[in-house]
Amino acid sequence: MPVPDFSNSPLIDKEQFEMLVSTGEDDAVSLINELLGLFVAEADPKFLDMRKAASELDRYKFNRLAHALAGASANLGCLRLSQVCRAYEHGAKADLTMDELVAGALAIEALYRISVEAMQAEIAKIGK
Numbered sequence: 001m002p003v004p005d006f007s008n009s010p011l012i013d014k015e016q017f018e019m020l021v022s023t024g025e026d027d028a029v030s031l032i033n034e035l036l037g038l039f040v041a042e043a044d045p046k047f048l049d050m051r052k053a054a055s056e057l058d059r060y061k062f063n064r065l066a067h068a069l070a071g072a073s074a075n076l077g078c079l080r081l082s083q084v085c086r087a088y089e090h091g092a093k094a095d096l097t098m099d100e101l102v103a104g105a106l107a108i109e110a111l112y113r114i115s116v117e118a119m120q121a122e123i124a125k126i127g128k
Contacts, residue, residue, distance in 0.1 A: 036076065054104065062088070
């Protein structure tokens with residue numbers, strides 16, 4: 001089961017981001033920075049666990065970690081990251097090999113870093 005290619009999906013879901021901006025009103029930058037900080041604090045430790053689960057072919061643990069990252073990234077508006085996490089979440093339950101899961105864990109982590117940078121750039125735009 002190959003994982004779909006989401007490279008044409010936007011990194012940031014503009015609609016979700018705008019919803020966060022409107023929720024924060026006058027203090028949108030602070031609110032979104034706080035949410036991003038919480039996301040990073042929660043996500044960073046998961047990558048080591050995800051790589052370990054993949055290398056041990058622990059499908060259940062990999063699935064749970066991918067599920068958690070998919071939901072958190074969707075709530076923040078990191079669209080492509082959420083889509084990739086969902087694909088690997090389902091792939092972990094299906095027939096992805098250990099090598100495919102390890103590659104997925106590395107791809108998710110790399111996309112996470114890019115997504116955080118993209119979110120920071122979006123925050124900087126509203127801070128001006």
